[in-house]
Amino acid sequence: MTTPRTEHLVLPGVLTAEQAAETAAGILAVQREDGAIPWFRGHHLDPWDHVEAAMALDAAGAHEAAERAYLWLAEHQLADGSWYAAYADGDVGDVTDRGRETNFVAYVAVGVWHHYLSTGDDTFLDRLWPTVYAAVEWVLRLQQPGGQIGWRRDDDGTPTADALLTGCSSVHHALRCALAIAEQREEPQPDWELAAGALRHAIRHHPERFLDKDRYSMDWYYPVLGGALTDTEAKERIEEGWDRFVVPGLGVRCVSPNPWVTGGESAELALALWAMGESDRALEVLQSIQHLRDPQTGLYWTGYVFDDEAIWPVELTAWTAGSLLLAVAALGGHEATCAVFGGDRLPKGLDPDCCTRV
Secondary structure, eight states: OOOOOOTTOOBTTTBOHHHHHHHHHHHHHHSOTTSOOOSSTTSOBOHHHHHHHHHHHHHTTOHHHHHHHHHHHHHHOOTTSOOOSEEOSSSSOOEEEOOEEHHHHHTHHHHHHHHHHHHOOHHHHHHHHHHHHHHHHHHHTTBOTTSOBEEEEOTTSOEEEEEOHHHHHHHHHHHHHHHHHHHHTTOOOHHHHHHHHHHHHHHHHOGGGSOOOTTBHHHHHHHHHTTSSOHHHHHHHHHHHHHHHEETTTEEESBTTSSEEEHHHHHHHHHHHHHTTOHHHHHHHHHHTGGGBOTTTSOEESEEETTTTEESSOOEEHHHHHHHHHHHHHHTTOHHHHHHHHOTTSOOOEETTTTEEO
16 A cells, blocks of 8 residues: 655644544545545445545555546546446446536546646556546537536436536636646647636626525535636635635534535635635634544544534545545645646636637
């Protein structure tokens, strides 16, 4: 097993070097020999959370394990460029949800670019380029005339035109990473540039083009985390929802006004805050969720119902630990993580507001 490197994963009140190594080892313990990373052993795998956990492994220096995770995706990609929404954890790897979700499919581009920046491995990038290309092309076939992207295609091929703000914000991030890969390979993708710009325009200016999920904290911070909202727009959005979603000392609500804070949403908000230049508030959020840490495994409980003082659900998920490690890595200055989530070094595409490359 790879020995994690944790010098950039030390954060006061969040992780010591020993704790960071334990958390990375906890994710490695969940990973299967074939590279797959389910939520936890015996539960399912979905492509998005699989990538999140793989990125955390790269942030911890476990590059070989992360590469195996991406090769698992390449080997299981469907002929049309997509992946199923959920795979069972088992020897057979049965599919438990045969739909295909656009943000799940697109996210491979974020992970592949992060792995390349972590390792500088050109051979890996060459090998995974066809996987990324096919995935992006599949996703963009569900883009609507208004720029938003339908969130799912059913197994029978029926597309869903309805768009989700969180999912589209994640796809926006993925498109920018895909464009970065294309630039690195000197293979321009003007259609992707147009698609990214149109999607960003929809997120910034047309909330009516997305399903109303205002109660969910991800819809609050994901336009910032996905890079569609920056600077003043980002700050205004975060301030608007802060009191609705942030529970001081405990973390971030998954759904308002439910008395349930979750580790994944809290770590992602911290990452968004860091991207905005608000590292102090990001640190406070990460410190507030250390009550979710399991000292036996180094992993984190998914959530906590504070009215009942109860952990719920009773599950330690690799992706929750992964999101925390990525947030810590950004605050700790890990170059690849900063480049991928900071956004200033990612292409933005073509902005339809001014018809120029930005």
